[in-house]
Amino acid sequence: MNSTDIRLDITKIPKSRIDAVDFENLQFGKQHADHMMYCDFIDGEWQTPKIVPYGPMQFEPSAKVFHYGQAVFEGMKAFKDEEDKVWLFRPEQNFQRINKSSKRMAIPEFPESHFFASLEALLKLDKDWVRKGGGNSLYIRPFVIATESGVSASESDRYRFMIITCPAQAYYSKPIKVIFAQDYSRAADGGVGFAKAAGNYGAQFYPTKLAKEKGLDQIIWTDASSHEYLEEAGTMNIFFRVGDKLFTAPTNDRILDGVTRKSIIQLAKDKNVEVVVDKVSVKQIVEAAKSGELKEIFGTGTAAAIVRVEGFEHDDVYYDLPDIEEPYGTFFKKNLQDIQYNRVEDTHGWTRQVI
Amino acid sequence: MNSTDIRLDITKIPKSRIDAVDFENLQFGKQHADHMMYCDFIDGEWQTPKIVPYGPMQFEPSAKVFHYGQAVFEGMKAFKDEEDKVWLFRPEQNFQRINKSSKRMAIPEFPESHFFASLEALLKLDKDWVRKGGGNSLYIRPFVIATESGVSASESDRYRFMIITCPAQAYYSKPIKVIFAQDYSRAADGGVGFAKAAGNYGAQFYPTKLAKEKGLDQIIWTDASSHEYLEEAGTMNIFFRVGDKLFTAPTNDRILDGVTRKSIIQLAKDKNVEVVVDKVSVKQIVEAAKSGELKEIFGTGTAAAIVRVEGFEHDDVYYDLPDIEEPYGTFFKKNLQDIQYNRVEDTHGWTRQVI
Numbered sequence: 001m002n003s004t005d006i007r008l009d010i011t012k013i014p015k016s017r018i019d020a021v022d023f024e025n026l027q028f029g030k031q032h033a034d035h036m037m038y039c040d041f042i043d044g045e046w047q048t049p050k051i052v053p054y055g056p057m058q059f060e061p062s063a064k065v066f067h068y069g070q071a072v073f074e075g076m077k078a079f080k081d082e083e084d085k086v087w088l089f090r091p092e093q094n095f096q097r098i099n100k101s102s103k104r105m106a107i108p109e110f111p112e113s114h115f116f117a118s119l120e121a122l123l124k125l126d127k128d129w130v131r132k133g134g135g136n137s138l139y140i141r142p143f144v145i146a147t148e149s150g151v152s153a154s155e156s157d158r159y160r161f162m163i164i165t166c167p168a169q170a171y172y173s174k175p176i177k178v179i180f181a182q183d184y185s186r187a188a189d190g191g192v193g194f195a196k197a198a199g200n201y202g203a204q205f206y207p208t209k210l211a212k213e214k215g216l217d218q219i220i221w222t223d224a225s226s227h228e229y230l231e232e233a234g235t236m237n238i239f240f241r242v243g244d245k246l247f248t249a250p251t252n253d254r255i256l257d258g259v260t261r262k263s264i265i266q267l268a269k270d271k272n273v274e275v276v277v278d279k280v281s282v283k284q285i286v287e288a289a290k291s292g293e294l295k296e297i298f299g300t301g302t303a304a305a306i307v308r309v310e311g312f313e314h315d316d317v318y319y320d321l322p323d324i325e326e327p328y329g330t331f332f333k334k335n336l337q338d339i340q341y342n343r344v345e346d347t348h349g350w351t352r353q354v355i
Numbered sequence: 356m357n358s359t360d361i362r363l364d365i366t367k368i369p370k371s372r373i374d375a376v377d378f379e380n381l382q383f384g385k386q387h388a389d390h391m392m393y394c395d396f397i398d399g400e401w402q403t404p405k406i407v408p409y410g411p412m413q414f415e416p417s418a419k420v421f422h423y424g425q426a427v428f429e430g431m432k433a434f435k436d437e438e439d440k441v442w443l444f445r446p447e448q449n450f451q452r453i454n455k456s457s458k459r460m461a462i463p464e465f466p467e468s469h470f471f472a473s474l475e476a477l478l479k480l481d482k483d484w485v486r487k488g489g490g491n492s493l494y495i496r497p498f499v500i501a502t503e504s505g506v507s508a509s510e511s512d513r514y515r516f517m518i519i520t521c522p523a524q525a526y527y528s529k530p531i532k533v534i535f536a537q538d539y540s541r542a543a544d545g546g547v548g549f550a551k552a553a554g555n556y557g558a559q560f561y562p563t564k565l566a567k568e569k570g571l572d573q574i575i576w577t578d579a580s581s582h583e584y585l586e587e588a589g590t591m592n593i594f595f596r597v598g599d600k601l602f603t604a605p606t607n608d609r610i611l612d613g614v615t616r617k618s619i620i621q622l623a624k625d626k627n628v629e630v631v632v633d634k635v636s637v638k639q640i641v642e643a644a645k646s647g648e649l650k651e652i653f654g655t656g657t658a659a660a661i662v663r664v665e666g667f668e669h670d671d672v673y674y675d676l677p678d679i680e681e682p683y684g685t686f687f688k689k690n691l692q693d694i695q696y697n698r699v700e701d702t703h704g705w706t707r708q709v710i
Contacts, residue, residue, distance in 0.1 A: 027507075028506075028507045029417065029506035030504070030505045057414065059411060061411070062387065062496075062521075066420060067553055068556035068557040068560075069555070069557040070556075070557035071422070071557070104561055106561040143421060150382075151383075151494070151496050152384040152385075153556050153658075154563075155560040162416055164416050164417055185543040188540040188541070188542055188546060189540055190536070190539040191539070191542070191543060197557070197558065199558065200424070200554065201424065202423040202425035202460055202552070202553075203460070203546060203547045203554065204508075205460065206458070209461055224546065224579065225579075225580040
């Protein structure tokens with residue numbers, strides 16, 4: 001990693017909290033490893049990154065992040081192989097994307113050297129929090145927040161870039177039921193849907209709550225103008241298997257350019273599975289469900305890896321998906337995780353060893 | 356105010372900071388009055404509101420507001436009349452709207468009694484921060500933020516409702532130049548544009564920065580699907596005067612239901628000025644500008660009151676607005692402020708005396 005010349009201020013925790021953690025019963029995102037990183041943007045410059053024990057911090061109540069949602073984030077994972085080596089999966093993708101998100105939210109971009117030097121140092125300090133074994137990982141949450149004090153509605157002149165981490169087991173372990181959005185929308189053309197902007201997520205909680213009240217788990221968002229095309233699921237991109245082909249929407253300014261999404265497209269090509277990256281119409285999928293040609297729907301994302309959809313609701317009709325043998329979802333999840341946990345050769349050069 | 360039975364915990368500042376403030380040279384939103392209010396939502400209930408000296412507070416770095424923008428706010432003002440009485444302008448509108456915003460963002464609604472009791476107590480403590488004289492006011496910023504610690508993308512189970520205040524002079528004192536949006540968008544149908552959701556504001560900073568680089572001050576947003584209809588300006592609703600009629604867009608799920616907007620519509624009716632509340636097309640306004648029938652454009656909002664637009668850009672053409680005598684904008688601004696500062700009879704029952 002390109003991190004040799006970066007100064008970091010490191011304050012270690014006096015005694016690790018790791019012994020108090022029950023790694024068999026983790027609730028996603030609730031436990032934090034011993035340390036965190038923060039780096040302030042002041043007077044037009046990113047300052048020296050600091051690594052300190054994880055804990056609460058002081059903020060002004062008038063800090064702009066609280067009022068104007070000027071904030072972006074990323075999700076990454078560190079994996080430990082059987083030889084106790086620790087690996088990141090395509091971390092340059094997350095680094096590039098957080099800066100893309102930042103740009104759209106008028107946040108200054110973060111230097112690559114700062115990012116990788118501090119992430120590497122953080123993982124080295126907290127390497128025991130990365131656990132071996134299928135489904136285990138250390139979830140990494142880089143984020144940037146606007147910290148200038150003052151309630152005028154304009155971009156902040158101060159920011160804090162942070163990295164916190166959480167030990168994680170498999171996320172969304174059960175298959176999920178989804179609904180195709182017909183009333184609510186996630187993103188506008190010309191909006192911030194392609195960015196991991198904080199407000200994109202909070203805006204989905206209420207419609208998702210309504211879906212949950214109907215016994216469904218997640219929403220597959222459609223285009224805001226017509227609700228005729230299936231886009232993404234808010235925390236996941238979505239793939240549809242019709243016959244033996246996979247279909248997924250192209251990325252655009254409403255859809256997140258998911259790292260897992262693009263990796264699955266590549267893995268499918270490697271295995272000679274045809275992937276059609278084109279608009280996916282609700283009509284096409286409903287008809288395929290009725291005719292029995294719709295074999296699978298699955299979601300892809302860093303937190304979730306691959307999640308099987310067991311059925312969907314549209315126009316008040318619920319469609320069960322068949323329980324097929326050798327689903328693509330299971331196959332590609334294993335394929336992906338074999339690479340992430342360094343169990344097979346990484347022919348694409350996707351993984352980066354940290355320790 | 357409906358506040359008699361509400362318990363408040365009040366901790367007064369040992370010594371007011373007011374003498375250190377230069378009220379002739381305020382920067383909007385940068386100075387805070389002595390006290391602030393906060394009230395936590397824990398275990399499904401809003402706790403006792405607390406009034407304490409304004410200052411920084413501790414938050415977990417994994418608090419959901421930092422990651423998912425689950426946050427809403429309001430803007431209100433307190434005005435002091437010549438007899439040192441302090442008035443609020445239609446505060447029930449702001450109270451109702453913050454709960455409407457909260458509902459859309461899956462945030463629990465705040466009780467009316469808590470809101471008014473604590474706001475009244477806060478203003479009584481900080482009454483010296485409300486200054487007499489035209490353009491002076493105490494800007495009031497109620498807001499709610501998600502405070503649960505944990506990075507899973509679902510609604511928080513803890514919140515903090517806060518009120519902070521800032522002494523204010525006139526905001527946006529100069530006429531502004533605007534651009535009609537053609538590439539970027541503010542809100543989607545079925546999205547959160549009607550709510551004062553934090554993320555709606557942060558999402559505008561980058562396109563606004565691009566507009567500023569072209570010498571323009573603000574963007575008038577158009578509908579995201581076609582960019583053919585003029586909607587609002589992000590921190591203001593917008594009125595167009597063509598001939599002697601005023602035109603403004605109807606509220607919908609993309610447009611904020613502004614308190615100043617609806618007050619101006621009423622004041623115009625009172626003065627027999629026709630207001631057409633209907634879709635306003637870009638084409639109509641550009642043609643009216645070319646023919647000379649477009650007399651004024653002005654923005655309305657709590658922070659800004661009424662702001663004159665001196666010209667607009669569309670399709671790379673800049674249109675100057677005429678410098679007319681007795682503009683509606685100036686007339687209605689005086690009309691509105693006469694009511695707000697208790698200089699005329701308030702025939703609509705809009706003002707509420709606090710002190």
